[in-house]
Amino acid sequence: MNKAGAENTGTAASRSEWLSSRHEEFKRAKRLRKRAVFAVQGSLLVLFFAAWETAARLGWIDRLLFSYPSKVFRQIYVNMADGSLWHHLGITLGETAAGFVLGTLLGTLLAVAIWWSPFLSAVLDPYMVVFNSMPKVALGPIFIVMFGAGFTSIVVTTLSITIIVTTLVVYNSFCGVDPNLVKVVRSFGANRRQVFFKVILPSSFPAIVSTLKVNVGMSWVGVIVGEFLVAKSGLGYLIIYGFQVFNFTLVMSSLIIIAFVATAMYQLVVYIEKVLLSRR
Amino acid sequence: MPPVVELKSVTHAYLGDREASLAVEDLNLEIRDGEFVSLVGPSGCGKTTLLSIIAGLLPPSRGEVHVNGRPVSGPSPEVGYMLQQDYLLPWRSILGNAALGLELTGRLDEAGRKKTLELLADMGLKGTEHYYPGQLSGGMRQRVALVRTLATDPGLLLLDEPFSALDYQIKLQLEDLVAETLRRRGKTAVLVTHDLSEAIAVSTRVILLERNPGRIRRVFEIPDRIANTPPLYARDQPGFAELFHELWKEMELAGKIEGTAGKIEG
Ligand SMILES: Nc1ncnc2c1ncn2[C@@H]1O[C@H](COP(=O)(O)OP(=O)(O)OP(=O)(O)O)[C@@H](O)[C@H]1O
Numbered sequence A: 001m002n003k004a005g006a007e008n009t010g011t012a013a014s015r016s017e018w019l020s021s022r023h024e025e026f027k028r029a030k031r032l033r034k035r036a037v038f039a040v041q042g043s044l045l046v047l048f049f050a051a052w053e054t055a056a057r058l059g060w061i062d063r064l065l066f067s068y069p070s071k072v073f074r075q076i077y078v079n080m081a082d083g084s085l086w087h088h089l090g091i092t093l094g095e096t097a098a099g100f101v102l103g104t105l106l107g108t109l110l111a112v113a114i115w116w117s118p119f120l121s122a123v124l125d126p127y128m129v130v131f132n133s134m135p136k137v138a139l140g141p142i143f144i145v146m147f148g149a150g151f152t153s154i155v156v157t158t159l160s161i162t163i164i165v166t167t168l169v170v171y172n173s174f175c176g177v178d179p180n181l182v183k184v185v186r187s188f189g190a191n192r193r194q195v196f197f198k199v200i201l202p203s204s205f206p207a208i209v210s211t212l213k214v215n216v217g218m219s220w221v222g223v224i225v226g227e228f229l230v231a232k233s234g235l236g237y238l239i240i241y242g243f244q245v246f247n248f249t250l251v252m253s254s255l256i257i258i259a260f261v262a263t264a265m266y267q268l269v270v271y272i273e274k275v276l277l278s279r280r
Numbered sequence B: 001m002p003p004v005v006e007l008k009s010v011t012h013a014y015l016g017d018r019e020a021s022l023a024v025e026d027l028n029l030e031i032r033d034g035e036f037v038s039l040v041g042p043s044g045c046g047k048t049t050l051l052s053i054i055a056g057l058l059p060p061s062r063g064e065v066h067v068n069g070r071p072v073s074g075p076s077p078e079v080g081y082m083l084q085q086d087y088l089l090p091w092r093s094i095l096g097n098a099a100l101g102l103e104l105t106g107r108l109d110e111a112g113r114k115k116t117l118e119l120l121a122d123m124g125l126k127g128t129e130h131y132y133p134g135q136l137s138g139g140m141r142q143r144v145a146l147v148r149t150l151a152t153d154p155g156l157l158l159l160d161e162p163f164s165a166l167d168y169q170i171k172l173q174l175e176d177l178v179a180e181t182l183r184r185r186g187k188t189a190v191l192v193t194h195d196l197s198e199a200i201a202v203s204t205r206v207i208l209l210e211r212n213p214g215r216i217r218r219v220f221e222i223p224d225r226i227a228n229t230p231p232l233y234a235r236d237q238p239g240f241a242e243l244f245h246e247l248w249k250e251m252e253l254a255g256k257i258e259g260t261a262g263k264i265e266g
């Protein structure tokens, strides 16, 4: 018995040693791969800008139409220094944030309302379908007439894009909750409010959080299109303006800034999602 | 004193877009205070339907349902209903799940928490309080669901196959624990089970249902000698085996009506 036991611990020790060495190997391979991917990603980016710059300088592409990186980045730097960039960026960011937060909030509230009243849901259903299939930006001119050419109509244009989708997604997840979970709380005499807050909402939480990600992209679409229409200030305005005066350097620099800021915002939402969901 | 449960010619039909099916027909039943009644019968004979009706979760298509002398209009905290599956809320800890009923009825104080913890310990779940349902085995989850139902201390308990996911050893222990606890506290209980020996061992009365449509086929009064013995020992009482065979034969006949003889699983 004892002898067998001693032998066992011997093999167990060597086994765990072997296991941990394999684990180290596995982790190292993973790290290497990650680094390789990152390196290729970085080189692709550098290569792209280098190709663009070279092509423009050697006259392979029209410099007037496509501009070139060194000029674009100089333009960004100048606009940063004279403060005009911050003004436009601030306005666009404000509109996007407002559209995003309001869209998610109102969309979710609307979903709650139609969940609360199945009758309302049945009544609203065809209207939601029509409104959802419609290209909402076509309503832009109407919003401008109603709310004036400015912040409000741009935010409303954004809302028209985000609200219904949010409502549909969230309402769907409300309806997808296992009816037996509802039965459990109902069996304790729970009222509709308790059913909602104890079962429906917590179990739809992941769906609600995932609409955040969709909405952040949608909000950018709404805001840029809104600025195209209103054309007074903001990054969307800079693009239209640059296009009209044939300043494509301005167009390109605005695009690069949008790409950068929109990505940052998306990553922020991804981070928020991770924090919210990890606490469960 | 009115009976705790009174069903008067209760009929229930499930209505769907495609078809309507008769689950229970013209059923009369009275359960008196302190009784422990078992419902047995072939799968699909309407046992779960009947419990849902008594619990107030399902209004019957026809007939009257009274609990404690009052007509049932919806679920109430005085009736504890343990569903056929555990249906624990996955985002709540085990303690959070077990205390759900107390929370919903606004009684989750320090004493309630302590009692819930004790119940969990009684069921052999000590140390799992802060786990999540996904980390527990099926049998453990079923016990949590049982605690959730017992924690609110309802006068009438409706238990839909509460021991089905347990291994035999634990099952016998819990039968004992539950039956004795309920008897001591003077609770009334309706138990659905497909285990005939369990039905005889724990109850004062066994009701055998037949299906298509669900109706009472036969009622077996359990002699005091067996009914008053703790379930674990009741199985050794004289007369138990005879009763078991009688019930078994009758059950086989009830299942045969549709040519699916002896199909007694849940
Ligand atoms: N929600 C429902 N909609 C339609 N028919 C149903 C529904 N629930 C049950 N039924 C039907 O009613 C009948 C009785 O079902 P019930 O669940 O009460 O049976 P049961 O005796 O509990 O069976 P088991 O022992 O398998 O749990 C069955 O024929 C079933 O098909």
Ligand SMILES: [Mg+2]
Binding pocket: B047, B048, B049, B084, B160
């Ligand atoms: Mg059932």
